[in-house]
Amino acid sequence: MVRRLVALAAFSILIGLTGLMPAHSAEPAAKRLFGAKKDGAAMPAAVFGSYAKGCVAGAIKLENDGPTWQAMRLSRNRHWAHPELIATVKQLSRDGKKVGWNGLMVGDLTQPRGGPMLSGHASHQAGLDADVWLTPMPNKRLTYKEREQLSATSMLATRNGKLTNHKLNTRRFTKAHAGIIRTAAQYRNVERIFVHPTIKRELCRQFPKRPAWLKKVRAQFGHHYHFHVRIGCPKGSSGCKPQRAVPSYGCDKATMDYWFKVAYGPRRKPKPGAKPPKIRKKRDIRMSDLPRQCRAVLTASGNLGSQANTVLSAYQPVGRVATPSPRPKK
Numbered sequence: 466m467v468r469r470l471v472a473l474a475a476f477s478i479l480i481g482l483t484g485l486m487p488a489h490s491a492e493p494a495a496k497r498l499f500g501a502k503k504d505g506a507a508m509p510a511a512v513f514g515s516y517a518k519g520c521v522a523g524a525i526k527l528e529n530d531g532p533t534w535q536a537m538r539l540s541r542n543r544h545w546a547h548p549e550l551i552a553t554v555k556q557l558s559r560d561g562k563k564v565g566w567n568g569l570m571v572g573d574l575t576q577p578r579g580g581p582m583l584s585g586h587a588s589h590q591a592g593l594d595a596d597v598w599l600t601p602m603p604n605k606r607l608t609y610k611e612r613e614q615l616s617a618t619s620m621l622a623t624r625n626g627k628l629t630n631h632k633l634n635t636r637r638f639t640k641a642h643a644g645i646i647r648t649a650a651q652y653r654n655v656e657r658i659f660v661h662p663t664i665k666r667e668l669c670r671q672f673p674k675r676p677a678w679l680k681k682v683r684a685q686f687g688h689h690y691h692f693h694v695r696i697g698c699p700k701g702s703s704g705c706k707p708q709r710a711v712p713s714y715g716c717d718k719a720t721m722d723y724w725f726k727v728a729y730g731p732r733r734k735p736k737p738g739a740k741p742p743k744i745r746k747k748r749d750i751r752m753s754d755l756p757r758q759c760r761a762v763l764t765a766s767g768n769l770g771s772q773a774n775t776v777l778s779a780y781q782p783v784g785r786v787a788t789p790s791p792r793p794k795k
């Protein structure tokens with residue numbers, strides 16, 4: 466009897482402990498599971514979760530080549546996205562011609578089923594983010610190898626032979642560069658564009674009348690080789706978590722001072738003998754951190770994204786802002 470009671474007590478303690486144990490610690494990092502997927506989930510297109518913690522069902526793949534675009538870094542297999550983003554990228558590639566942009570060199574979109582990635586990008590998880598090089602497409606078709614190895618051109622000026630975060634290279638940042646960013650920002654479904662602060666500052670200078678689209682162009686670290694286009698939650702994706710509306714134009718002095726005096730300000734030298742600051746490593750995202758639908762997305766049978774064109778017809782056109790944008794200041 467006593468022995469049975471002891472066994473029962475031990476059993477209940479064990480149950481109690483497993484109940485307390487965080488469920489995620491037993492799971493592999495979600496990036497390993499999503500990063501291993503080679504094809505999209507054969508499900509109706511839908512986004513689950515947020516840009517930095519989510520996944521996408523029914524993603525389709527941007528073709529490597531189109532009349533007005535070329536996809537880059539093909540080995541990464543990250544040219545998948547929600548069909549609305551694919552439609553938007555194609556539309557931008559065509560509309561770019563009207564502002565003197567020869568065509569898009571398309572960087573990363575999303576993995577076949579979205580989710581966290583094994584390398585780079587905190588966002589790009591929901592099939593709603595696209596990186597576009599700040600280099601126009603060349604007229605020739607690039608080879609696979611060139612698409613792996615070719616580098617984009619930075620828009621930053623150099624100081625003592627090094628890129629400086631304080632100054633834009635205004636000979637490189639042409640009217641067409643401003644034009645392609647403006648064109649993307651004018652799409653109704655585009656909610657944010659990330660560019661380097663020097664680019665944002667230049668656009669604020671060029672557009673003193675503060676057209677509505679300029680609000681969507683947000684200063685961000687990096688983003689001087691490429692800009693990042695983010696669309697809002699697509700219609701019908703009720704599981705998609707929208708982001709906050711942008712708070713202000715971001716052209717004001719306080720914002721610019723933050724970037725150029727604080728974020729890129731002079732580095733303070735550590736006091737002699739001071740301990741280096743502790744850098745806490747971010748915990749990997751586990752499946753239990755993602756919306757539960759992402760499990761179904763992960764285990765669904767695959768599609769190779771080849772039905773792109775039939776699906777896309779449902780998402781055309783992207784639609785422009787009705788008011789014409791003011792001309793840039795000379």
Ligand SMILES: [Zn+2]
Nearest residue numbers: 594595596693
């Ligand atoms: Zn990006």
